Amino acid sequence: MAASFQEQVWTLVRRIPAGRVATYGQLGAMLGGPRLARQVGWAMAACEQAAEPVPWHRVINAAGEISDRGDPARAEHQRHLLEHEGVRFDHRGRVDLSRFQWPFPDLE
DNA sequence: AACATGACGTTGC
DNA sequence: CGCAACGCCATGT
Numbered sequence: 001m002a003a004s005f006q007e008q009v010w011t012l013v014r015r016i017p018a019g020r021v022a023t024y025g026q027l028g029a030m031l032g033g034p035r036l037a038r039q040v041g042w043a044m045a046a047c048e049q050a051a052e053p054v055p056w057h058r059v060i061n062a063a064g065e066i067s068d069r070g071d072p073a074r075a076e077h078q079r080h081l082l083e084h085e086g087v088r089f090d091h092r093g094r095v096d097l098s099r100f101q102w103p104f105p106d107l108e
Numbered sequence: 109a110a111c112a113t114g115a116c117g118t119t120g121c
Numbered sequence: 122c123g124c125a126a127c128g129c130c131a132t133g134t
């Protein structure tokens with residue numbers, strides 16, 4: 001109830017297992033529409049407002065790249081966390097989604 | 109209630 | 122394969 005869109009996003013992101021990543025479009029599609037990708041990203045920007053921690057670092061864009069959102073230091077930190085979980089990056093700093101993307105969960 | 113913004117995605121060239 | 126433009130919907134002022 002009164003669960004804002006961003007709250008649903010946070011809950012979904014918390015279900016992403018370590019060593020796996022999910023794209024904004026993927027999460028958006030799970031929440032009701034593939035067009036919600038932008039809103040998912042917006043929800044991530046406000047993830048610090050969440051009462052509980054959110055593994056925001058496991059959320060990347062469809063290109064397998066990290067959205068620095070104008071803060072390269074943040075992207076670097078995100079990449080470090082992912083590598084620590086076993087996610088590999090190519091020479092361009094992109095993730096092989098066909099291998100590390102979070103499998104579609106059994107959402108009813 | 110309306111306008112402007114935005115951690116994106118897809119299509120076209 | 123790389124770059125640019127448009128569309129999309131929730132949130133804040």
